[in-house]
Amino acid sequence: MVVGEKKGIVVVRIKEERLDAHISDDFKNELRRIYEGGKKNILVDMTDVRFIDSSGLGAFVTTLRTANSHKGMLKLAGLKPQVQALFDLTRLNLILRIFPTTVEALESDWEKAHGQEFN
Amino acid sequence: MAKNSIEVEIKVPNQTCYLGLIGRIAEEVAYAIDRYSGDRETLAYHLNLVLTEAAANAMKYAHEGDPEKSVHISINITDDVFCARVYDQGQGFDMNSLPSMDFEKLEDRGRGIFIMKSLMDCVSYKRLGDTNVLEISKKLK
Numbered sequence: 001m002v003v004g005e006k007k008g009i010v011v012v013r014i015k016e017e018r019l020d021a022h023i024s025d026d027f028k029n030e031l032r033r034i035y036e037g038g039k040k041n042i043l044v045d046m047t048d049v050r051f052i053d054s055s056g057l058g059a060f061v062t063t064l065r066t067a068n069s070h071k072g073m074l075k076l077a078g079l080k081p082q083v084q085a086l087f088d089l090t091r092l093n094l095i096l097r098i099f100p101t102t103v104e105a106l107e108s109d110w111e112k113a114h115g116q117e118f119n
Numbered sequence: 120m121a122k123n124s125i126e127v128e129i130k131v132p133n134q135t136c137y138l139g140l141i142g143r144i145a146e147e148v149a150y151a152i153d154r155y156s157g158d159r160e161t162l163a164y165h166l167n168l169v170l171t172e173a174a175a176n177a178m179k180y181a182h183e184g185d186p187e188k189s190v191h192i193s194i195n196i197t198d199d200v201f202c203a204r205v206y207d208q209g210q211g212f213d214m215n216s217l218p219s220m221d222f223e224k225l226e227d228r229g230r231g232i233f234i235m236k237s238l239m240d241c242v243s244y245k246r247l248g249d250t251n252v253l254e255i256s257k258k259l260k
Binding site for chain 2: 018020021022051053054055057058061064065082086090095
């Protein structure tokens with residue numbers, strides 16, 4: 001993973017092709033550390049990810065809960081079609097904020113509306 | 120072996136670092152199928168995914184992450200039917216007793232079997248002697 005910051009938003013670019021059970025715990029823990037370190041907003045750049053399994057999806061669900069508990073936001077961008085298809089199949093596309101590109105994600109609203117939890 | 124039949128046996132240590140290998144083999148099997156009129160890239164992705172899910176379940180839940188154990192997968196494609204069996208030596212469980220997916224709830228777990236059932240025609244889990252067998256199959260168009 002490569003972690004950077006743009007416009008005050010932490011951008012985490014996953015460099016691995018597979019976000020599966022082998023790396024999902026480390027990924028989840030890394031994002032949790034970022035929120036616990038005081039950062040509110042994380043954008044996960046999925047451009048290099050060509051495969052995700054249910055562990056990877058679960059890591060995003062856990063991280064969304066972490067974001068909410070820190071009154072922060074979590075967004076995803078750059079999903080490849082097959083990866084997006086799995087979010088759609090499991091209806092996590094309705095819960096997670098997903099953008100076609102990191103540019104669009106960074107330009108979106110990052111101010112958390114009071115009481116707004118999901119999409 | 121019957122003509123146009125593919126059989127692949129995989130045995131790897133019970134460690135998640137081998138999930139990528141299992142997934143790549145599954146994709147290669149999809150590309151090796153002789154006659155397939157559907158979207159081969161999607162089939163490859165789906166086979167990668169269901170075998171990854173099945174193997175990860177065996178590693179995490181059946182074998183409880185024990186690195187001394189191994190995961191055995193048997194893949195067979197005959198007469199346009201893809202069939203894979205994943206063997207584990209765990210306690211076993213009743214797949215029918217699992218609650219159905221609740222999309223309203225934000226659960227960390229529980230999507231693996233839903234994914235397998237969504238992408239395959241049949242998913243079953245049975246006890247055979249001292250081994251459990253997860254069998255997944257799909258008719259290939």
